[in-house]
Amino acid sequence: xxxxxxxxxxxxxxxxxxxxDALDIFNGKWKIAIMCSLNERKKRFKDLQRDVGKITxxxxxxxxxxxxxxxxxxxxxxxxxxxxxxxELTSYGGSLEKVIIELVSWxxxxxxxxxxKGFIDKxx
Amino acid sequence: xxxxxxxxxxxxxxxxxxxxDALDIFNGKWKIAIMCSLNERKKRFKDLQRDVGKITxxxxxxxxxxxxxxxxxxxxxxxxxxxxxxxELTSYGGSLEKVIIELVSWxxxxxxxxxxKGFIDKxx
DNA sequence: CCGTATCCGCGGTGATACTG
DNA sequence: CAGTATCACCGCGGATACGG
Numbered sequence: 001x002x003x004x005x006x007x008x009x010x011x012x013x014x015x016x017x018x019x020x021d022a023l024d025i026f027n028g029k030w031k032i033a034i035m036c037s038l039n040e041r042k043k044r045f046k047d048l049q050r051d052v053g054k055i056t057x058x059x060x061x062x063x064x065x066x067x068x069x070x071x072x073x074x075x076x077x078x079x080x081x082x083x084x085x086x087x088e089l090t091s092y093g094g095s096l097e098k099v100i101i102e103l104v105s106w107x108x109x110x111x112x113x114x115x116x117k118g119f120i121d122k123x124x
Numbered sequence: 125x126x127x128x129x130x131x132x133x134x135x136x137x138x139x140x141x142x143x144x145d146a147l148d149i150f151n152g153k154w155k156i157a158i159m160c161s162l163n164e165r166k167k168r169f170k171d172l173q174r175d176v177g178k179i180t181x182x183x184x185x186x187x188x189x190x191x192x193x194x195x196x197x198x199x200x201x202x203x204x205x206x207x208x209x210x211x212e213l214t215s216y217g218g219s220l221e222k223v224i225i226e227l228v229s230w231x232x233x234x235x236x237x238x239x240x241k242g243f244i245d246k247x248x
Numbered sequence: 249c250c251g252t253a254t255c256c257g258c259g260g261t262g263a264t265a266c267t268g
Numbered sequence: 269c270a271g272t273a274t275c276a277c278c279g280c281g282g283a284t285a286c287g288g
Contacts (some may be wrong), residue, residue: 014232014235015160015228015231015232016157016160016161016175016176016177017231017235018228018231018232018234018235019156019157019160019224019227019228019231020157020177020231021231021234021235021238022227022228022230022231022234023153023156023157023227023231025234027153027260028260028261029147029151029260029261032143032147033140033143033144033147036139036140036143037140044269044270045269045270045271046269046270051140052140052144053140053144054262056261056262056263056264057270057271057272058261058262058263058271058272058273059260059261059262060271061270061271061272062260062261077270080269082268082269082270083268083269083270083271084269084270085269085270085271092237095230095233096230098226098230099223099226099227099230100143102222102223102226103143103146103147103223104139104142104143104146105222106146106219106220106222106223107139107141107142107143107144107145107146107147108138108139108142109219110142110145110146110149111138111141111142111145113216114145152280152281153280153281168249168250169249169250169251170249170250179281180281180282180283181250181251181252182251182252182253182281182282182283183280183281183282184251185250185251185252186280186281201250204249205249206249206250206288207249207250207251207288208249208250209249209250209251
């Protein structure tokens with residue numbers, strides 16, 4: 001890795017403030033997972049719920065609403081019967097792709113490590 | 125960006141499971157911020173608290189303990205008087221650097237965007 | 249300096265039932 | 269299908285005091 005980028009974090013730096021801002025936006029257990037699922041492609045409510053897993057409808061609805069407020073996700077109601085609602089990343093939401101990729105990539109490495117260590121995985 | 129990596133997220137994929145695992149490890153409001161601060165360099169308790177900002181001692185202590193359990197952070201008690209305690213990333217913890225860099229980088233962009241839009245920043 | 253102990257309120261989260 | 273309403277729990281996280 002040439003050019004290991006040194007982050008400047010001295011004394012409540014801009015970097016730390018920015019990080020805290022970012023983390024604020026992704027509070028809640030599911031927001032990143034939702035973004036990740038949507039990063040793949042446009043999805044309907046039910047599909048998202050299946051993807052993310054154990055999230056309840058209430059939580060999914062709430063988190064999506066918050067993501068929409070922050071302009072990361074766009075909600076589209078289709079005039080079908082019964083109604084269909086599609087969610088997709090905004091172009092701004094798409095700017096999170098690299099974050100998500102790194103997170104997933106780390107998670108995969110982490111899983112391998114856990115597996116090597118013989119830990120038991122939670123029910124999922 | 126050549127080679128836009130397509131994530132495979134169909135139906136509770138390994139990627140999503142990995143992501144959820146990763147997110148589990150970073151639950152709590154402060155863990156990422158702590159890792160970020162430590163990514164810069166080794167720090168003592170008080171320094172960390174100053175860096176992260178509004179975190180209380182109890183929370184910092186708790187989060188550090190959990191990070192230690194997950195082998196992301198190493199705790200060293202120095203035999204001074206009064207005692208000094210240093211925290212640093214383990215090499216495994218260091219593997220999160222890319223995630224942190226992307227997160228900070230996104231946060232900085234986000235701040236600029238917020239600023240452009242004329243939103244008021246929270247007190248920090 | 250580096251924590252731990254205790255108290256406590258609030259809200260995040262889940263379960264379930266219901267609506268358009 | 270895509271939510272909302274309601275109830276209830278528990279653990280996050282703050283405040284404060286204390287301990288090594």
